[in-house]
Amino acid sequence: MSSTPEPVIDANLAVALDALLAEQSVTRAAARLHTSPAAMSRTLARLRRVLQDPLLVRAGQTMVPTPRAQALRDEAAAVVRSLGALLAPGTGVDPAVLRGTFTVQAADLVGAALAPGLLRLARQEAPGVSLRFLAEELEAGQALRDGRIDLEVGSIDHVDPETRVEELVTLRMAAAVRPGHPLTEGAALTPDRLAAAEHVVVSRRGRFSGPLDTALAERNLRRRVSVVLPSHMTAMALAARSDVVCLVPTALPGGARSPLTDVATTLGLVLLDIPLPLPPLTVGIAWHPRQAADGGHHWLRDAVRRTLRAPGNPGT
Template sequence: MRFNRLDLNLLVALDALLAEGSITRAAERLNLSQSATSNALARLRDYFEDELLVQVGRRMEPTPRAEGLRGPVRDVLMRVDSTIATQPAFDPAATNRRFRVIASDYTQLVLGPHLMSLAQAQGCMAEIEFCPQISNPQRDLERGEADLLIIPLDYASPDHPCETLLRDAFVCLVWQDSPLAQGSMTRMRYENARHVVMVPPNGGVSSSYESMLVARAGVQRRYAVRTYSFGSVPAMVVGTDYVATVHARMAWSLQNCWPLRIRALPIAMPPMSQGVQWHRYRSQDPGLVWLLNLFRSAVARLDRQILEAPGELPPETWPTLD
């Protein structure tokens, strides 16, 4: 198909070339040969009367003209995908669709079992791929390379729809045989202890959301262990006198997996508001609507279980069902 003498298929090639900065990687992404991709670039250069991509070392860098095209081209392709390519109905039991969700291992740990159980009950044949929270996950959402972004609301993009998926308070985790498991966790005991903390694995963020809140509360912690995974934090506490500050839902989910004790946090910290976000052009996508509802149902299922058997969770951290 052509528009003003431009083969619109070339826009797909241009989008891949700008994203990859390499003819070889763009060809792999497009499932084309390198020669066919090089030919597409030559035709694009001829149409726009610009080099578009120039070789700088081992990478091809976009020209100013190409940078100006990057956003509009991605926008056009997203509009086409959301209005023309999307099916008018979605049946989870009769689909081979793959959904890509950017989420932390905390989200996967606390919601994953409930999400998968609910999907199984519907005979779901879709594939759900969880992807790590890279330094700029909003970029993948913008480019349509992720279907959902699950992230604290403070970090959500202002350019796309977002709703609160859950609010989660923080608690302390200690080993059951540690002196810290006896009595309440005072601020003095908390500050004097050594801590296990999660540090994001990407290079763009130096501390977690939890660490930011602790710092705002005026606490200077002494670190014993730094790990890149939320899920490994509780394990690092076992057999030590260390303390970990974790989300209440995660503490509840793991309280029977490790010899741990849950204690109320002795400092004032607001709960984390975990948001779920999707591309503004995808709000009417039936498959995405289904997946959003699945996540909402997973949260409600987990919270009902917590309210029925709160265990050691301090009452102020119990979820509230709407």
């Protein structure tokens, strides 16, 4: 027993039908779709066979639509609009229609600097979006790959071939102390005075040393580390209530400010320039390439850029 084959869905026919019904001219429809009148004439013949209706008929020097064509005009236009929306790049999404939760992994200091501004942008532009911040507890490369996190923000130290990384802001380290700390009084801060002070070190791995110790060792100096904490915010809170010195990121000389540079001053800490050459701190974002073209993720990345970069910085 033979069966009637199902018609093949051809999006090009829908586009051609919309152009023909809108222009009511083979020549003008061909120009609209950047094809030849001969090719458009063959497409019209095919549409007539598929729809079993002449669609456009000659009336003197013009062509007029049949009743069937008039009935199809609005529907054809709607189909073409839907196809356009379906095949449009994902980055063109309207943030106002976004719904769902974005998960961001960041160190506590980065999260404290990022969350207020990012939440403000979400309320203004994407009110249907919720934000979830996670501490640096997951292996970022694998978590991005598995979709457990949408974006990593901070000092990106893993190198995964497929991970996309973008640097956002470069900062320097400063010594943060409470108002009235001995280092704020008297002579200028020197490597000797800095080394003699009591220090708190921030390390998720419990390490007692870092770049400052390397710079001091080159001058035969060694600082006194009283405590190691896993959190910058905890370390800064301790510095605000005791005589320990905490290293925090701040703007480069002459550079634009960033919310990251404001957290310590918000806690009332005084920032002192370190009289030693220390490597800068670069804060960036990392994401998996499967989300590169996603409209919602594109908004998220742009919102993080606008939050962490000061106005006027490149890329804002």
